[in-house]
Amino acid sequence: MGSTINVENVVASTKLADEFDLYKIEAELVGAEYKKEKFPGLVYRVKAPKAAFLIFTSGKIVCTGAKNIEDIRRVIIALAETLKSIGIENIYSEPEIIVQNIVATADFKVDLNLNAVVLGMGMENVEYEPEQFPGVVCRVKKPKV
Template identity: 55%
Template sequence: MTDPKDTINIENVVASTGIGQELDLQSVAMDLEGADYDPEQFPGLVYRTQEPKSAALIFRSGKIVCTGAKSTDDVHESLEIVFDKLRELQIPVDDDPEITVQNIVTSADLGENLNLNAIAIGLGLENIEYEPEQFPGLVYRLDEPSVVALLFGSGKLVITGGKQPTDAEAAVDVIISRLSELGLLNGSF
């Protein structure tokens, strides 16, 4: 059986940074090729990079949020492209602005079907939300690592709230351990 940790896949990395000064987004939008800016729809300017693929949300305050990247390296590479584009527009940007990962969303597969009703009872209600009429997944809030895992009857997982890729591995370990202790997992990992 495949080790569930080998199935972990980063789906999205969200990070934030800033250039420490206010921007005239209308002016930036006119000069930055490929920028989308419609303040009636969204207060920030959207600039998409293709390689690596991501979107930078640039706000008037100078704050920038990068989303859609598939790795922390891609976040840094994408934001470096954005910084260079802003520098080309004569907007001063520090050589190495601080970039903070806010959220890493990963998926994984336990490789077997799960009885979510039994899991909800077994794990106890203090860390669990499970309302199958509202949402087909069970929401499991872990303390360590501090992430939220969505468990689905198919055995698939979505782990969100991680700050580093290893948080997903730790979460999968905790989930396997807890479900095994409860006798709710057949696999031998």
């Protein structure tokens, strides 16, 4: 019986332009939400593949919610085309996409004694505060995960 590993979320960032007028994007892009007093970025969600964007006036974009890196690339390129189609100019043609984080889950198909896991891995490599979060956060230096 092996474990099942699933990628739950990929977070990536890029820069699509030198700057954006978020009010214009909100006015033209159906479903876009920009509440400057609550958050400095515009939030925009897409359904296929499922992802969400945080778009900033600096031209920077954070994309989250995709299940793989290829979907990240697809939705960012699609967003660039959508922005062009609503009249946003000077969109970069070859944006560098940087994966910031990948969240994956695994089912080891056994019950784990988290206290023993913490002791076994060494306190300097783990975070375990069961009152705050019912899991152990393990940090590995090589590879950095």
